[in-house]
Amino acid sequence: MTENAAFSQNKVLTIDTMNPNVKKMEYAVRGPIVQRAMQIEKELREGVKKPFTEVIKANIGDAHAMGQQPITFFRQVLALCSYPELLNDNMFPEDAKSRARRILQACGGSSLGAYSASQGIDCVRQDVARYIERRDGGVPCDPDNVYLTTGASNGIVTMLQLLVCGEGASKTGVMISIPQYPLYSAALAELGAVQVNYYLNEEKCWSMDLSELERSLAEARKHCNPKVLCVINPGNPTGQVQSRQCIEDVIRFAAKEHLFLMADEVYQDNVYAEGCQFHSFKKVLFELGPQYSNTVELASFHSTSKCYMGECGFRGGYMEVINMDPEVKAQLTKLVSVRLCAPVPGQALMDLVVNSPQPGEPSYTTFMKERTATLSLLAEKAKLTEEILNTVPGITCNPVQGAMYSFPNISLPQKAIKEAKALGQVPDMFYCMKMLEETGICLVPGSGFGQKDGTYHFRMTILPPTDKLKILLAKVKEFHLKFTQQYS
């Protein structure tokens, strides 16, 4: 019994009687640091004096909240779809109107307010399929394999839910990278599945090592039934972009070891480093030939929330399933039908992402200008972040090759580690909480994502506007030096 249990002993639902799997879930990206940051913001508004005047949040990949502007064309079409009277207005370009008309025609009663088919609006799924075919150099995509989702998170949890079964030693094991995006660990806790860790190689820019995958799998087979291998590429929280060779190795490994592959590819347009390129798991799978492309089961995920659009609030996304057993696919369709459908405005937005303005259309030039400007700015900020962090003694930062995050290694003095432990805190949580209180900067401790024992990190997004990012990085530098000195 917890301390509060006496107080609430008459309640039906208490911390002691609730679902224990939910209790086990953790989600650092919106954990205690962020809650404290929100309190501090409130205190600042109420006039409480602090050593800073604003909280700078670099805890979550929320581009618009950090000032990134939406793509004009996307928002025009969404406005037209929301209020079709505007189709008579001259202020909108013709291509925006024709896209809106096409989407509305595919909606029940020509309204975003009707439920869509559970798998998603037909014509949007067709557009997604054509987008995937273009992206993958003509590898065919069947719209029947595409499911529109409520953001990628919802797709990932749904797939895991299908895959998890068994008890004890036959319980499903799911291999996830460490560091990982904590949606994965939280979903596995929720579903009562076994989390199987494989470590990314920090020394080799967070790449995946085949030997580490083998070690992890062999270890897991002693106590559970590992069936799934999850990969995030480009990486969250680690910002790496996997090489084609690495993806090939992973696919061969999954095939040999009879693992279902889940590829989280929501950052597919966020590739900044020279020499790096995004390779979709599906494309590589098909290039490996029919003995792979006809057998390896793959689900890949995309979203409207990242890349150049950053439209998180609309909760749009899709997943494509490859080589899925037809009976299981029918079950998947049933499962999603209970939730009725993904939000229709998010489906419309997903359509615009995969069917953006084409050369010759009135909105093309502006669209390309906006898209390129956003991606160039992100590339600049990725470089800036890496460079400045690497000037700090005690901070080592891999190149931010892609995605929206850096995950630098921080050296913490023994005295600080001791003090944190005395307070019952994880050392990098102690560090980040102190940084928040002293500088107003909100980062997420590496422990929220997982890291090798005895190493410490933080995750920081590269999203704040350049001027704020510079202030942030300068403050991080100053804080780290002071912290190191204080505890040395």
Added chain:
Amino acid sequence: MTENAAFSQNKVLTIDTMNPNVKKMEYAVRGPIVQRAMQIEKELREGVKKPFTEVIKANIGDAHAMGQQPITFFRQVLALCSYPELLNDNMFPEDAKSRARRILQACGGSSLGAYSASQGIDCVRQDVARYIERRDGGVPCDPDNVYLTTGASNGIVTMLQLLVCGEGASKTGVMISIPQYPLYSAALAELGAVQVNYYLNEEKCWSMDLSELERSLAEARKHCNPKVLCVINPGNPTGQVQSRQCIEDVIRFAAKEHLFLMADEVYQDNVYAEGCQFHSFKKVLFELGPQYSNTVELASFHSTSKCYMGECGFRGGYMEVINMDPEVKAQLTKLVSVRLCAPVPGQALMDLVVNSPQPGEPSYTTFMKERTATLSLLAEKAKLTEEILNTVPGITCNPVQGAMYSFPNISLPQKAIKEAKALGQVPDMFYCMKMLEETGICLVPGSGFGQKDGTYHFRMTILPPTDKLKILLAKVKEFHLKFTQQYS
């Protein structure tokens, strides 16, 4: 092993290795009848000859798909929020603009594309709280108890997820009405909880009987741990409106038997029958005095999908939790944070519903006109449905007091029941499938919602436009007479 298992023996994920709880789920509202209806529509488009020229769908509460028009004010504000450039356009009334500005100010980066706080946008939750207070005659509502959700379905599943625990005889039991809305049975199957049935009294217009609740609970306590009582009011699929007395009885019962109450009140504005009135569980709870209002745990649910707005596609909704243990509330907040947030356009729409135009504002007159027209039309169609169905020998239909459905009792001849069973079909599924094939009318068999053994029903929405509804009802009548004759 199923038949296909040999074919798919090399797959990781097969019908035999997938999550068994997902396999158990059923969702009739989008089940085999609806899938067949979609096939038939496709066949019609391809020119296949049928005894009808169109499929009329009365299977799902999807108002806009049935031609109901959205509320102009809501869509204006959504368009303004989607594309804030429109704030400079003169075509929009000032109150729409000021609502849009207020919502945008509450969004990160003034964009619908930013994530909101996990519990929902602050100012929307405040507006929801004030709406609840007005609705409940001043009973106080704390915005901290309000969670914005992805439609009501998502809120209901989330609450059930918190509540479910235990194995064997200590497994959580959840009492649901029979007939029920199959979201409940599906969610319970998914979560591995025990479904505890209590039967509504069809003879007394689908009311809840205390003695039946007691019977059901006593029965359940022999094999599980019943902790939750779910009520849908106004009723789905049964269209009844619970009396104040009945709600009082249910609350006293929950208090006495130590049950957590879940009140699905998404049809709170859909009350048509004279003498009927919507009473919220919360209001009645508070009127019963502090020994109830300080102890009984209640979660109530609302949505943008029903009432006069019918905006299903936006997936907007909220839940209010009363007397929830603070430690559990923190866990609830953590649980919803893993899914990041409810779709922000849906949150904006929920705000407009609870904060609609007020007397004196430019949009008030139009808003009231549209709202009243929609609700009056629904009331007319409710009456029409009941009256026409009751003219058919062998069909008995309770008054459609509220919600959007009638759930008439149908007498099926013994010969038909025998033939259905010989085909391995549930008799009312056999009946509805035959009706679909012969008339193009898509209803949902009562067995999809549960019913007393030996009774048969179908659920039919009252949403089709009046002219189509009349055709539909005439065809149902004709089919039922023919069917009865054929099998007598």
